[in-house]
Amino acid sequence: MSRPRKDPRAERQARAVPGQRPRYDLARRPETPGGRPRHDPRVEIARARVPGGARLRLDRTQHAGSSPSVAIGAMSATPPASTTLLAAPTPRVVAEPAFLVFAVADAPDGRLTGHDRQVLGGARLLADADGGAVVLLAPPLVDDAGAAGADRLLALPSLGYAPETLAAALLAEIAARAPRHILFPESPDGGDLARRVAVSLGEPLFADVEQLSARTAIRPTGGRRREQAGAPPRLMTLGEGRVAPHLGDPHEARTIDPCEPTETTPGILRAEAVPADPATVSLADARFVVSAGNGITDFTSFKHLAAALGATPGASRVVCDAGLMPRAAQVGASGTVLDADCYFALGIAGAPQHLQGIAGCEHVVAVNTDLHAAMVERAELSIIADAQAVMPALLRLLAEGGA
Structure with missing residues (x-):
């Protein structure tokens, strides 16, 4: 003052x-x-x-102090005390749980998916009501299990596509630890594993749960014209987007030793995953999308970049209206609503309808000359530059990395 x-x-x-x-x-x-x-x-x-x-x-947080005036250049070189980093939260420990809840995750490449985190969130609802603990059963190298809500971490064998061996290992854990509930993701792998375990145990499976609480589980029946509700059973599969992931304090995620599974003779002798061509995959099913906006004029380089990144090409409405990309490539509320893991926007300002189309994307990367563009604000990583200059630079780096 x-x-x-x-x-x-x-x-x-x-x-x-x-x-x-x-x-x-x-x-x-x-x-x-x-x-x-x-x-x-x-x-x-x-x-x-x-x-x-x-x-x-x-x-x-620095309000006016008692000194009447301070020169603009006379600031101390030491940062104010309020900039001190806060201490990390202490992990929650459940030392002696009343019961166990198994959460089985797909975790491809040792990384929890959004669906896996929702399964852990559902397991936390069941465990926190009566003093239980959540055991995450996943392939090795899952590093953020505690933040996702797991009290224990149990590594399942990672043998590629071997559902029979995986089911045998899970059945051994169920027999040894007698969990009260077992939750699977209603995914191609998780749903298949859940049905194998249910048949082996001779127990009913409450599949595709849409609403879950500590006292009630609800799923659609009769072609989704009716609902079936009841107390949460032992075996359940959880549909994607039905339960929120765990957002509270991290948990201990203590590693426990697995049991010795019984010997099995697998009926599948050889399995091979055939990747789909990203250029022909529909945008609704694509996991990585590179999209062109009004800031792109060289679409030959854009298509080469999409192929080099192994991504599915997309575009904004302006580009599709101009006939530079097919209508099937349009991203947005009036085009295709994405559910991709990563969205790479080149020269897209970010109209409201376009942002609605990428609301479900987990990660967004933007290249734009405008620092204040809506797409830059939405992105986790931004490059403030001309997309026309960024594309050849990325192609050069990809060529050098592959050489």
């Missing part, structure tokens, strides 16, 4: 000349200025500025 703020009413009253009509002596200076102190925004910005870095960063 610096100069005092003027109070026009007090000044006018001090200059008033007695009489019937209001008259003022403009040459008279009021003895006391009065009014609140005036804020100096330059001083306040200097006080809140965080040293270091090329961009201006302000600590808004």
